[in-house]
Amino acid sequence: MKNRKKMIVANWKMNVTSEKDAVGLFNSIKSVVAKLDYTQMICCPPHMYVNQVAKQVNHPNYRVGGQDAYPEESGSRTGETSVLMMKNSGAEYVILGHSERRHLETKSDVARKVTAVLEHGLKPIICIGEEARDKNWKKTLQQQLKDVFNRVPKKEPENIIIAYEPIWAISSDKKNPATSTEYMEALEVIKKELQKIFKTAKAVEKIRFLYGGSLDDKNIEDFLRHAEVNGFLVGRVSHDPRILMTMFRLIEDHVQKEIFAQINE
Ligand code: 13P
Secondary structure (H helix, E strand, C coil): CCCCCEEEEEECCCCCCCHHHHHHHHHHHHHHHCCCCCEEEEEECCHHHHHHHHCCCCCCCEEEEECCCECCCCCCCCCCCEHHHHHHCCCCEEEECCHHHHCCCCHHHHHHHHHHHHHCCCEEEEEECCCCCCCCHHHHHHHHHHHHHCCCCCCCHHHCEEEECCHHHCCCCCCCCCCHHHHHHHHHHHHHHHHHHHCCHHHHHHCEEEEECCCCCCCHHHHHCCCCCCEEEECHHHHCHHHHHHHHHHHHHHHHHHHHHHHHC
């Protein structure tokens, strides 16, 4: 789908540890984000700060998301945050199936969460990714998609976001991001599988696709060369306003150049 803003999903993980810091960080970025023409930021604070951060939202260029949600509205679930709580706190997106959570939950938990999030009018950011580029990596991605979508009603593709986050590339100390070539290989596998699942290419065109894994201001341009990249899911740099600003500028410059090139064709 053309003319959609590139998304930067900032997954703060457990790295912001007070309400004051969460609100301060968000406010330090938001005035810049409000001025961007081609970029939208989804900020995903730790659950207990979602509400306070969401109260700062007053521009469509930035929104708030949760890092997970329990697929029931309420009940005896000690320590959980329900999908309804997330919604009532002001979240519009929810990251689901992150590899840092998959060892705590089953594949059917992830599918239940995706269903519950969609039923509550929120947008799931579904993470998939292989552990290594071994001989089975394509099958792993296909199976992760089947595990989610075989159980989820196949409607509202425009509200679905798939983040390809190869586990080997996440927060890699060796700073080992995937290359955009590896991303495009994965995207081909993902789109083919989704086409089988959703049965139409049109539905798949409406889904947004992100890359995540050691992405920063040094390697983002490699990915921006491909129009198929709808955005990014960032971890380590997600709470570094200086690096985020550089990434926003690179996105804006890149999209503007693309538009001028189209006009001059
Ligand atoms: P890094 O950007 O630190 O590799 O984290 C990626 C990630 O897990 C985002 O969800």
